[in-house]
Amino acid sequence: MTQTVEPGDLIQLSSPLPRQLAIVMRQQLPSLAKEVIEEIRRAIPAYGRPIKGPYVQALQIGVERALDQFVEQIASPGAPSDRYKETCRRLGRFEAQEGRTLDNLQAAFRIGAQVAWRRVMKTGPELQLSSTVMAQLAASLFAFIDELASLALEGYLDALPSEELEEHRRRLLQLLLRTPAASRRAVAELAQIAEWEVPDEVTLVAVPAGSRVVRASLDQDLLADLTGDEPHLLVPGRVNEDRLRMLAEALPEGRVVTGLSVAPVHAADSLRWARQTLPLVEQGVLSDGPVTRCEDHLITLWLLSDPAMVDQLARRHLAGVSRLNSVQRDRLLATLHTWLTTRGTAAEIAEELDVHPQTVRYRMRKLEGTLGDRLADPDARFAIEVVLRAMWLRERGAGR
Incomplete structure (x- = not known):
């Protein structure tokens, strides 16, 4: 001994x-x-x-x-x-x-x-x-x-940081994420105790559960809760290139997501968007690297925010196409998607799809017969394009 x-x-x-x-x-x-x-x-x-x-x-x-x-x-x-x-x-x-x-x-x-x-x-x-x-x-x-x-x-x-100061900062982060939002006075009073200056904007960061964190790489002005099932960080201000590098170094094994930069009163929204995006990164729908920014994928986030609603839209606007066998359905939907996004001629669409123009004309007639007047209705066309885009993103995440 x-x-x-x-x-x-x-x-x-x-x-x-x-x-x-x-x-x-x-x-x-x-x-x-x-x-x-x-x-x-x-x-x-x-x-x-x-x-x-x-x-x-x-x-x-x-x-x-x-x-x-x-x-x-x-x-x-x-x-x-x-x-x-x-x-x-x-x-x-x-x-x-x-x-x-x-x-x-x-x-x-x-x-x-x-x-x-x-x-x-x-x-x-x-x-x-x-x-x-x-x-x-x-x-x-x-x-x-x-x-x-x-x-x-x-x-x-x-x-080791002061346990008392760390506790004040954890309480401050919880207060900033409260819904409905806490009063500015309450935030300011606790921020003073926590020795933290309230910024004009904040950006929340969603962290995968169980991620290894190199705390020495985290900037000192961050607020953090990394112990729960849904760990997260609060970055004062916007996440610039220096902050992105810091996050990549501090979380070398996890793919993190930054929410939108918002006023402190909307901090809960920023974290909610970041958490909604994190599964899309983990599923492979989005693949930006170690740090993914919500602001670069707002349309994708919106399209996939309610999968059940996308399914309902698909049933209403693509019902006829869904009854076809998988090969016919995939070919028609690919042609429809290209037509909606390019509005090109049969020859241009054929070149995009690597098929004969006559094939495109045949498919478009088939689509007109299946979908009826929807292709002539601007609102219906918009809904169909949204559904096709959402379906493509989901299939990308599934590896199809």
């Missing part, structure tokens, strides 16, 4: 080790650091990401500096340790900013100690180290691991 130590107690828990031991150990550091990192990445999924990622780079730097410091303390017990201590605290702060607990980092410390001790057990007899020196080395090593954990915890706690 290891002892709990305070930062700065490293090595002094045991008798001084032979300083010449540091010369031999320093030769082992490059290969030992590589072995420690490989074992940690293999055992802890969070550290198994691409080696160029900030999470793994922070781990690599931490391991190298920790091992170097351990050997330096043996060579010169009074050597400065400020740089190493700040690295440990930074690792703890990084975990807090990423929105994680210290479990992974503490597990990494334990794995590092195990790998290092296996190396000691292998090389100790080769170097003819006495049992006394081996015992001292073991005590120093595990005291060192305790100090790593203590320093990381210190940095972790320093990086």
